[in-house]
Amino acid sequence: MAEKTWVRMVTAQTPTNIAVIKYWGKRDETLILPVNDSISVTLDPAHLCTITTVAVSPSFDQDRMWLNGKEISLSGGRYQNCLREIRARACEVEDKEKGIKIAKNDWEKLHVHVASYNNFPTAAGLASSAAGFACLVFALAKLMKAKEDNCELSAIARQGSGSACRSLFGGFVKWIMGKAEDGSDSLAVQLVDEKHWDELVIIIAVVSSRQKETSSTTGMRDSVETSLLLQHRAKEVVPKRIKQMEEAIKNRDFGSFAQLTCADSNQFHAVCLDTCPPIFYMNDTSHRIISCVEKWNCSEGTPQVAYTFDAGPNAVLIAHNRKAATQLIQKLLFCFPPSSDADLNSYVIGDKSILKDAGIEDIMDVEALPPPPEIKGCPEMQRRCELFHLYETW
Amino acid sequence: MAEKTWVRMVTAQTPTNIAVIKYWGKRDETLILPVNDSISVTLDPAHLCTITTVAVSPSFDQDRMWLNGKEISLSGGRYQNCLREIRARACEVEDKEKGIKIAKNDWEKLHVHVASYNNFPTAAGLASSAAGFACLVFALAKLMKAKEDNCELSAIARQGSGSACRSLFGGFVKWIMGKAEDGSDSLAVQLVDEKHWDELVIIIAVVSSRQKETSSTTGMRDSVETSLLLQHRAKEVVPKRIKQMEEAIKNRDFGSFAQLTCADSNQFHAVCLDTCPPIFYMNDTSHRIISCVEKWNCSEGTPQVAYTFDAGPNAVLIAHNRKAATQLIQKLLFCFPPSSDADLNSYVIGDKSILKDAGIEDIMDVEALPPPPEIKGCPEMQRRCELFHLYETW
Numbered sequence: 001m002a003e004k005t006w007v008r009m010v011t012a013q014t015p016t017n018i019a020v021i022k023y024w025g026k027r028d029e030t031l032i033l034p035v036n037d038s039i040s041v042t043l044d045p046a047h048l049c050t051i052t053t054v055a056v057s058p059s060f061d062q063d064r065m066w067l068n069g070k071e072i073s074l075s076g077g078r079y080q081n082c083l084r085e086i087r088a089r090a091c092e093v094e095d096k097e098k099g100i101k102i103a104k105n106d107w108e109k110l111h112v113h114v115a116s117y118n119n120f121p122t123a124a125g126l127a128s129s130a131a132g133f134a135c136l137v138f139a140l141a142k143l144m145k146a147k148e149d150n151c152e153l154s155a156i157a158r159q160g161s162g163s164a165c166r167s168l169f170g171g172f173v174k175w176i177m178g179k180a181e182d183g184s185d186s187l188a189v190q191l192v193d194e195k196h197w198d199e200l201v202i203i204i205a206v207v208s209s210r211q212k213e214t215s216s217t218t219g220m221r222d223s224v225e226t227s228l229l230l231q232h233r234a235k236e237v238v239p240k241r242i243k244q245m246e247e248a249i250k251n252r253d254f255g256s257f258a259q260l261t262c263a264d265s266n267q268f269h270a271v272c273l274d275t276c277p278p279i280f281y282m283n284d285t286s287h288r289i290i291s292c293v294e295k296w297n298c299s300e301g302t303p304q305v306a307y308t309f310d311a312g313p314n315a316v317l318i319a320h321n322r323k324a325a326t327q328l329i330q331k332l333l334f335c336f337p338p339s340s341d342a343d344l345n346s347y348v349i350g351d352k353s354i355l356k357d358a359g360i361e362d363i364m365d366v367e368a369l370p371p372p373p374e375i376k377g378c379p380e381m382q383r384r385c386e387l388f389h390l391y392e393t394w
Numbered sequence: 395m396a397e398k399t400w401v402r403m404v405t406a407q408t409p410t411n412i413a414v415i416k417y418w419g420k421r422d423e424t425l426i427l428p429v430n431d432s433i434s435v436t437l438d439p440a441h442l443c444t445i446t447t448v449a450v451s452p453s454f455d456q457d458r459m460w461l462n463g464k465e466i467s468l469s470g471g472r473y474q475n476c477l478r479e480i481r482a483r484a485c486e487v488e489d490k491e492k493g494i495k496i497a498k499n500d501w502e503k504l505h506v507h508v509a510s511y512n513n514f515p516t517a518a519g520l521a522s523s524a525a526g527f528a529c530l531v532f533a534l535a536k537l538m539k540a541k542e543d544n545c546e547l548s549a550i551a552r553q554g555s556g557s558a559c560r561s562l563f564g565g566f567v568k569w570i571m572g573k574a575e576d577g578s579d580s581l582a583v584q585l586v587d588e589k590h591w592d593e594l595v596i597i598i599a600v601v602s603s604r605q606k607e608t609s610s611t612t613g614m615r616d617s618v619e620t621s622l623l624l625q626h627r628a629k630e631v632v633p634k635r636i637k638q639m640e641e642a643i644k645n646r647d648f649g650s651f652a653q654l655t656c657a658d659s660n661q662f663h664a665v666c667l668d669t670c671p672p673i674f675y676m677n678d679t680s681h682r683i684i685s686c687v688e689k690w691n692c693s694e695g696t697p698q699v700a701y702t703f704d705a706g707p708n709a710v711l712i713a714h715n716r717k718a719a720t721q722l723i724q725k726l727l728f729c730f731p732p733s734s735d736a737d738l739n740s741y742v743i744g745d746k747s748i749l750k751d752a753g754i755e756d757i758m759d760v761e762a763l764p765p766p767p768e769i770k771g772c773p774e775m776q777r778r779c780e781l782f783h784l785y786e787t788w
Contacts, residue, residue: 229623276656280681284677
């Protein structure tokens with residue numbers, strides 16, 4: 001090993017993903033094995049992603065991690081599982097220029113420092129842990145030159161946070177629940193890449209950026225233990241929906257896609273409500289958004305927008321195309337008007353050109369933030385669709 | 395028949411009932427046959443009841459009805475079914491003093507006038523149609539001297555509004571779904587009378603007195619057609635719960651009673667949410683009430699209060715005893731304080747003595763309204779438990 005002064009660093013950026021067929025319920029709490037398959041869409045990393053820098057140096061005397069600038073403990077089983085699994089796959093690293101040489105066996109003795117940053121609210125039902133663990137595993141794999149492909153890495157990220165396994169690909173991704181007791185076949189595969197259905201536009205209506213009262217982990221466990229509907233959903237309903245959803249995505253059939261997406265979101269929240277004590281992730285504003293979309297879709301005769309809600313009140317709205325997205329923005333601004341002194345630049349972020357299409361001129365062009373240095377994002381993770389953020393003033 | 399000037403009148407009062415194991419879904423829309431058994435508690439008629447006067451006179455040239463002072467059409471199938479079934483069971487009536495004699499066959503030619511009044515908001519999820527149709531059928535049966543007992547009358551009331559069949563008894567009542575295609579065995583039976591468990595105190599928190607957006611009839615039909623959880627609930631979950639609930643009531647086991655009541659209310663609303671488009675009867679205030687009760691029950695270690703919500707946001711809260719009811723009132727007034735200029739006499743109605751127990755002195759004694767004349771309430775319908783109304787200022 002080289003002298004003690006060197007530091008090797010890798011920075012990676014990983015987008016979050018939103019399930020359109022939901023994951024809710026584990027059959028194995030430790031290995032994080034789900035009770036059903038799930039399918040997600042990967043979001044544009046420009047506005048909803050985790051950026052993680054991992055560093056290794058002989059001068060580090062323990063593994064440490066900072067999340068959004070605040071040190072957090074790595075002692076939890078989920079972090080330990082990810083670190084152990086990646087270390088077991090670490091390979092020799094040599095950087096002659098910097099005088100670094102790390103043999104395969106050295107990784108057991110070296111410690112890592114991790115700095116992770118979410119560019120969106122943590123634990124508000126926007127799948128922050130999905131992007132977080134996917135990014136951690138991906139960055140560590142690059143740092144340690146692990147040779148596993150993203151499919152194999154997904155099975156490791158899964159042990160950090162179940163839905164993290166779906167964040168290692170762009171486009172539409174399926175998490176196969178698997179059958180093996182050791183979880184080796186519970187991993188993510190890409191169904192189609194982000195180019196397959198690129199007319200879709202995703203708009204997120206942020207109803208609240210507060211942390212949710214019931215964490216997904218606790219809520220899911222309570223549902224498995226107490227809901228009398230969950231197993232029926234997992235065994236009888238979801239398997240059929242997964243097939244239908246794969247067909248809808250393959251054929252770019254927005255009508256079926258929207259119907260399945262909305263129905264599955266509602267059924268997931270139904271199972272939460274059937275839990276004892278009941279879990280409410282949606283609130284009256286979420287309900288108003290649903291009613292607004294349902295009425296619009298009904299009046300058009302064919303769905304224009306699908307909605308889905310994760311473990312929080314924020315709406316993820318998937319518009320059929322740019323025209324529908326423009327109309328959606330108009331409807332949202334009409335139903336949930338910003339206060340008169342609101343800065344629309346902070347009220348709505350994302351691709352401002354859609355706002356201009358929607359007839360809203362009071363938007364300055366804002367420079368995109370410069371990308372962080374030395375980003376190792378895999379190509380599949382890049383831009384899927386436009387993304388908007390309606391900030392909470394309602 | 396006597397000369398044209400006479401009028402024969404009967405007035406009846408019928409309480410509403412609240413299901414603790416819910417009815418949601420019909421297997422026959424016309425006969426109103428349910429997909430599962432249900433169990434209800436009958437409320438004190440003093441504060442939540444229908445008062446109906448039915449009159450017959452040779453001078454009436456058509457059947458007419460007034461609901462809360464406004465004439466409504468009787469042409470609907472539900473009214474026609476009830477009128478037809480009761481007329482078919484009409485018997486000879488003689489009142490020598492008034493010079494009235496109606497032969498069995500005369501009833502086919504005579505018309506009735508019906509005046510019905512609810513002392514609570516109509517169609518706000520407080521089962522107004524249940525009390526309404528039960529009272530109509532009961533009053534008509536008395537008017538026409540039908541010899542059927544309340545069990546048999548319940549099968550007629552069921553054809554007006556399903557849950558009406560449970561309002562013909564006090565105490566706890568079970569609506570047996572039946573098997574016969576003609577619905578003849580789909581009727582209500584009393585499980586225990588109102589004296590069996592008389593320490594229970596019911597408090598209704600009126601969150602909104604507005605009419606609900608989705609009527610029970612429409613919502614139920616949509617659920618049967620679109621919810622993939624409803625049949626599982628009806629076939630697998632409810633039959634077991636019915637048995638457990640009967641046991642809990644028989645043994646006055648409040649712990650089991652509360653657990654089953656809350657779980658079944660939540661599951662009913664879960665099925666509503668699983669409907670396409672989703673139905674939301676509860677709102678954020680309903681959720682706050684549930685959280686408040688769940689936290690309290692959890693902190694006490696044993697349930698103090700059960701909650702159940704029908705097709706609306708109003709909470710029906712069943713307290714274990716008077717002490718728990720007193721504490722509940724205190725908690726509700728603390729969590730949902732009346733505005734400073736609110737008249738507590740209208741904010742809280744019912745047995746004011748519980749308010750005094752709760753340390754709230756600013757309550758005048760209000761005279762009970764005089765009872766309407768010539769009430770033919772059957773004895774089983776009388777007082778079951780105290781009842782409160784928290785008016786909407788939240």
